[in-house]
Amino acid sequence: MMDSSIIFEVKNLKKFFSLEHKSVLKAVDDVSFTINKGETLGLVGESGCGKTTCGRTVIGMYDRTEGEILYKGKDIRRLKGKDRKAYNKEVQIIFQDPYASLNPRMTVADIIAEGIDIHGLAKDADDRRNRVNHLLELVGLDKEHGNRFIHEFSGGQRQRIGIARALAVEPKFILCDEPISALDVSIQAQVANLLIKFQKELGLTYLFIAHDLAMVKHISDRVAVMYLGAIVELDESEDLYKNPLHPYTKALMSAIPIADPKIERERQRIMLEGDVPSPIDTPVGCKFQGRCKQCMERCRTETPMLKEVSKGHLVACHLIEEEINI
Amino acid sequence: MDVAIGTMEREEKEDEEKKERNNKNGFYSNTIDDLRFAKVVQSEIMFEESARPNINYWKEVRRVFFKNKIAVTALVIFVLLVIISLVGPHIRNIDYVSMNMSEQNQLPSAKHWFGTDNMGRDLFCRLCNAVGISLLIAVICTVVSIFLGSAYGAIAAYVGGFVDEIMMRVIEILNSIPSLILILLILVVLGNSIPTFIFAMVFTSWTGSARMIRGKVLQLRQSEYVLASEVLGATKRRIVMKHLLPNAASLIILDVAGSIPGFVGSEAGLSFLGLGLQPPAYSLGSLLSLGQQVMAFYPHQMVAPAVLLAIIILTCNLIGDGLRDALDPQLRN
Numbered sequence: 289m290m291d292s293s294i295i296f297e298v299k300n301l302k303k304f305f306s307l308e309h310k311s312v313l314k315a316v317d318d319v320s321f322t323i324n325k326g327e328t329l330g331l332v333g334e335s336g337c338g339k340t341t342c343g344r345t346v347i348g349m350y351d352r353t354e355g356e357i358l359y360k361g362k363d364i365r366r367l368k369g370k371d372r373k374a375y376n377k378e379v380q381i382i383f384q385d386p387y388a389s390l391n392p393r394m395t396v397a398d399i400i401a402e403g404i405d406i407h408g409l410a411k412d413a414d415d416r417r418n419r420v421n422h423l424l425e426l427v428g429l430d431k432e433h434g435n436r437f438i439h440e441f442s443g444g445q446r447q448r449i450g451i452a453r454a455l456a457v458e459p460k461f462i463l464c465d466e467p468i469s470a471l472d473v474s475i476q477a478q479v480a481n482l483l484i485k486f487q488k489e490l491g492l493t494y495l496f497i498a499h500d501l502a503m504v505k506h507i508s509d510r511v512a513v514m515y516l517g518a519i520v521e522l523d524e525s526e527d528l529y530k531n532p533l534h535p536y537t538k539a540l541m542s543a544i545p546i547a548d549p550k551i552e553r554e555r556q557r558i559m560l561e562g563d564v565p566s567p568i569d570t571p572v573g574c575k576f577q578g579r580c581k582q583c584m585e586r587c588r589t590e591t592p593m594l595k596e597v598s599k600g601h602l603v604a605c606h607l608i609e610e611e612i613n614i
Numbered sequence: 615m616d617v618a619i620g621t622m623e624r625e626e627k628e629d630e631e632k633k634e635r636n637n638k639n640g641f642y643s644n645t646i647d648d649l650r651f652a653k654v655v656q657s658e659i660m661f662e663e664s665a666r667p668n669i670n671y672w673k674e675v676r677r678v679f680f681k682n683k684i685a686v687t688a689l690v691i692f693v694l695l696v697i698i699s700l701v702g703p704h705i706r707n708i709d710y711v712s713m714n715m716s717e718q719n720q721l722p723s724a725k726h727w728f729g730t731d732n733m734g735r736d737l738f739c740r741l742c743n744a745v746g747i748s749l750l751i752a753v754i755c756t757v758v759s760i761f762l763g764s765a766y767g768a769i770a771a772y773v774g775g776f777v778d779e780i781m782m783r784v785i786e787i788l789n790s791i792p793s794l795i796l797i798l799l800i801l802v803v804l805g806n807s808i809p810t811f812i813f814a815m816v817f818t819s820w821t822g823s824a825r826m827i828r829g830k831v832l833q834l835r836q837s838e839y840v841l842a843s844e845v846l847g848a849t850k851r852r853i854v855m856k857h858l859l860p861n862a863a864s865l866i867i868l869d870v871a872g873s874i875p876g877f878v879g880s881e882a883g884l885s886f887l888g889l890g891l892q893p894p895a896y897s898l899g900s901l902l903s904l905g906q907q908v909m910a911f912y913p914h915q916m917v918a919p920a921v922l923l924a925i926i927i928l929t930c931n932l933i934g935d936g937l938r939d940a941l942d943p944q945l946r947n
Binding site: 347349372376377379380385388389390391393394395402403406407437450453457 | 837838860
């Protein structure tokens with residue numbers, strides 16, 4: 289019997305893109321995790337590590353290469369007809385770029401009402417207008433804004449319109465695909481707080497993709513760290529930030545600036561050498577082998593699996609495995 | 615970050631307090647002198663807020679277009695020209711078809727406004743007909759070539775892959791043959807008549823539209839608002855009708871506005887060279903060619919069609935410019 293508190297269960301998900309000359313880009317390579325109802329799972333990593341592809345494959349925007357994705361216990365690929373429609377209503381996305389994700393030929397009201405129209409949620413034109421006005425108010429916009437086109441709005445306002453569009457169909461789960469990284473720092477807090485507010489009020493579940501570590505800590509219950517298409521560490525956000533185990537996570541955490549000049553001056557940064565290798569034709573073994581100072585023989589031959597080291601804390605590293613003997 | 619969040623919350627609280635005060639007492643009633651101020655009822659404020667009507671995209675386009683003085687002037691001149699060319703020959707009650715050797719090469723007069731040609735036919739009536747024929751050919755060519763080109767390009771982009779490859783190679787091969795040679799060959803093989811002439815012009819010009827629409831559809835299909843629509847569960851039909859067509863429509867309209875003067879010009883050019891319409895059929899280009907033969911003695915016979923041709927192409931281009939400004943919301947202030 290499925291645990292009803294789990295919304296998404298992802299097992300050994302792989303998403304490969306075949307390129308010219310028979311080479312393969314492994315954007316997501318063997319990723320497994322679960323998303324519980326009402327929580328925010330943060331997904332962090334460097335640019336190009338496969339965060340967005342992973343998120344989009346999970347909700348079914350991209351067809352997966354291998355693995356299994358269960359939404360409330362059902363394989364999303366097998367959803368047909370009524371189930372498919374319900375799934376489209378319950379799972380929504382907020383995009384990174386508020387300039388590209390809204391149709392410039394539609395009024396704000398039509399953009400927000402798109403889901404309402406598709407799923408026939410409004411009884412009549414009045415109901416539709418009321419719903420749109422309510423959503424506009426919810427995200428802090430004036431209802432008069434509904435008649436305008438999006439080029440009249442600022443980035444933060446557009447992002448809130450994007451959020452209103454996602455909320456219009458009363459979703460259960462929202463994939464937040466770097467929803468704040470394209471915004472000014474002052475607006476980031478505004479939009480992030482709005483997302484937190486809606487989560488509390490509407491009981492939403494988020495998969496929150498970002499590369500801003502401080503923001504992810506602020507918003508997430510649990511955080512997964514991705515490197516080159518694989519999850520290297522997953523833990524409760526407080527714990528992970530206090531006690532990172534994987535060498536990559538350690539380096540990542542040491543890069544967070546601290547808003548206190550005294551401590552900041554003494555902050556020790558772990559500098560990684562080299563660049564992220566190309567995800568095309570990756571070598572066998574640990575993904576992090578080329579840049580890890582504690583790299584061992586075993587790391588070059590055997591891919592480390594994600595293993596639980598303490599309750600809810602998962603790490604994929606041979607070194608940690610050997611240290612605590614699991 | 616924490617500071618910013620703190621301020622946000624404080625501001626929210628203050629706003630809420632303000633709202634509460636407003637709801638209870640109207641506007642800050644403790645400071646209002648009742649004799650000098652009338653109370654504003656809440657419902658009236660609401661009415662004012664929603665006073666702006668729901669503006670639809672095309673209404674907005676019309677509004678912006680008609681605010682553009684140059685484009686509107688061009689449109690008025692163009693429409694007048696079309697009306698005159700349609701009505702002109704009928705109200706003059708002159709036989710402009712048969713030859714009249716007693717009235718050869720006359721200068722402009724009350725009877726013959728633009729004079730007569732070397733066969734004694736009224737030039738004004740012939741010009742009117744020529745404008746009509748030139749525009750008709752241009753419009754038919756434009757409609758057919760853009761319709762075919764758009765459909766071809768959209769299919770190539772939508773199906774993609776192998777089909778797209780082949781369809782685009784076909785266009786490249788067609789484009790690599792000089793169009794003048796292609797038109798000549800078609801006219802030689804199929805014979806010279808208005809339909810074959812139109813076919814020849816369309817055959818050499820649809821590829822531009824096809825490429826443009828293919829690029830646009832490829833770009834739009836990848837756009838995040840189409841992805842968002844797919845995530846919402848939109849059908850293909852809805853995506854085409856609500857997202858692809860409206861966003862490509864302005865491009866197609868601009869293509870039409872740009873193609874018409876182009877076809878008028880190339881038809882005139884071909885007819886001037888003697889490749890286009892053959893007598894007794896005539897167009898602005900063939901009148902221009904006839905006028906050019908007697909240019910030294912009767913310059914008005916060449917100037918009249920030349921000026922008309924210039925006016926048609928200029929007004930069409932100006933209308934096109936106005937449309938481009940109106941169709942692109944990013945250009946609006």
